[in-house]
Amino acid sequence: MNYKQIVLLGDSITEYSSLHPSGLHLYLSKAYVRRLDVVNRGYDGYNTKMLKLALPNIFSSLGSAQQAGFVLFMGTNDAVIPGQLLHVPIDEFRDNMQYIIDQLLKRSKRIVLLTPAIFDKNRFQNRDKDLMAQYVNAVEKLAEKNKLPLVNLQKLFGSNLNLLSDGLHFTDEGYKRFAPQVLEAFKNLHLDPEDMPMKLPDFNDLKGKTDEEIDQLISEYIETYDGIDTLDRIDHHILRDAI
Amino acid sequence: MNYKQIVLLGDSITEYSSLHPSGLHLYLSKAYVRRLDVVNRGYDGYNTKMLKLALPNIFSSLGSAQQAGFVLFMGTNDAVIPGQLLHVPIDEFRDNMQYIIDQLLKRSKRIVLLTPAIFDKNRFQNRDKDLMAQYVNAVEKLAEKNKLPLVNLQKLFGSNLNLLSDGLHFTDEGYKRFAPQVLEAFKNLHLDPEDMPMKLPDFNDLKGKTDEEIDQLISEYIETYDGIDTLDRIDHHILRDAI
Incomplete structure (x- = not known):
């Protein structure tokens, strides 16, 4: 018997998506119970450079399981201001993302992209709104170029800082704002739990x-x-x- | 890289443990994030006879992943009154459970047993309190015989029918009553998330x-x-x- 997986790839916002009832990991686990497994491969503080280099190990951690889909949610850390050690220049960010997408496409055609969201600039002075907008735009363009569904968290969150727990990470309400849209994207990719036979x-x-x-x-x-x-x-x- | 798994084996109460924030699946996923994967193999309405026969397929669904532990939570359906089609006589129940435990032991020594819980006899007249007590007792004896940790849900739930959503399945509060004890049992089996390096x-x-x-x-x-x-x-x- 074959349970495929949805794999969540990202940084702390993905890692912590197992900590909140509406966190993406738990939300999708609920939606797909007895249809597929949802696994969290979020790594606090990782930028695309680190994720790219860790990717072979992340793949090996999936063993012989087959992937029904991926969620790729990066950029928040890459976009710290130049000079900060996590910073990844926009061109390199774009290249890293395209590399990761190419690797994922070998395993599944269903990849849902998320843009970086919003942050409280009073609490995170190592990030800049205009700079972050470039990373959001880069993800939008990557979605378009690769014909992948996109959930734009900046548009969804607007200026509502109440969706953030500490000025950068999400409250349960923050996760709840977009988790249903990720599920909707997978439904549009012919992965509707209601159409899938229970195991x-x-x-x-x-x-x-x-x-x-x-x-x-x-x-x-x-x-x-x-x-x-x-x-x-x-x-x-x-x-x-x-x- | 190797993410081991905790596998939850059971009936509907296990299957639905992905639907409630404090459900065992989501509770353990939260506890073990970035340490191991928690996978739900609960099947609504299954008795030990069905689970036993499905076991090779359930194992195959785990692919090449290694198991760090199992939770085995059966008996609620076996214990319907004789004449009901789901009924499994107590001796056969005990044999089936021992068979399943033996198969699990080949994959991991960490098996946490749960006894059947309580039910509202006004709403579930196909079950009987004294009969159910025999199945609870059988699980207690199996835990003792196999030296496996046990969480006794009958003792934990007492006579509090508010922990049941429909007279048989659990509310979030019901899951919350025992999920921490399952985690505690795994900690005692040297599987404390705080002692495990993050991936x-x-x-x-x-x-x-x-x-x-x-x-x-x-x-x-x-x-x-x-x-x-x-x-x-x-x-x-x-x-x-x-x-």
Whole structure:
């Protein structure tokens, strides 16, 4: 039996998405229960340079599992002002992101991009609004160029600093603002939980049956539905056109 | 890089543990973020006969991942009154459970058992209090015999029907009542998140470094900490004695 995965790649905002009830990790886990596994590969403080270099190890951590999709949410750390040690110049950021996207595309065509969000400049003076806008714009352009769905967190958050817990990371309300849009993006990529058969047969079909009959029904179920993934049957271009 | 897993095996109460903020799946995901993956293998309506027969497929769904531990939470459905199609006689229940435990032990020595909890007999007349007590007792005895930690949900829930959402399944408060005890059991089995290194180096050690230096630091980190799992170094008997 094959449970595919949605893998969340990002920095602390992704890592902490397991800490809040509406955090993306927990939100998607709830949506896809008994359909696929959602795994968190967020790393506090990482910029695209670090993520790119860690990528082979992150892939190895997925073992033999197949990926149904990825969420890629980077840029917040790259965009610290020049001179700060985490800073990644905009051109290098764009190249790193394209490199990561190319690597992910080898594993799944379903990649949802998130732009960096907002921050409280009074509390994070190592970031600058105009500079951050360049990184947001770069992610927008990468989505367009690669024909990938995008959730623009700057537009979604507006100027509502209440969505931030410490001026940079998100409150539960912050996560709740965009997690449904990520799910919506996956639905548009033919990964709607409601269209996916639940793993293993319904108990109503198994109850009162002999061991042999149950074995038979499980085998038939696996043959019919396992690995069902519309992506496997849909031509890549049709999928892209559907975005 | 190796993310081990905690696998939750059970029926609907386990399946739905992804739906509530304090549900065991989400609770443990939060506790172990960036240390290991928590995966939900709960199947609504399954009794031990069905779970036993589905077990090879459930194992195959874990791919090449290694298991750091399991939670096994069955019995609520087996204990429906004789004549009901889900009913599994107590002796067969005990045998099925022992079989499942034996299979799990081949993959990890850390197995936390949960007893069936309480139910509202006015709403679930297909279950009986005295009969359910036999299944609770059987799980207690299995824990003792196999030297596995046990969380007794009947004792924990007492007569508080407010912990049930529909007279059988749990409210968020119900999950919250025991999820910390499951985490505590894993801590006692040398799986304390606070003692486990976070996956991938701290960004502070990587920032400002060249690509080569970052590669080197990641390699050193993986060599030093990856696959670190106290279990691998602790003699099986010591682990058992620690329970």
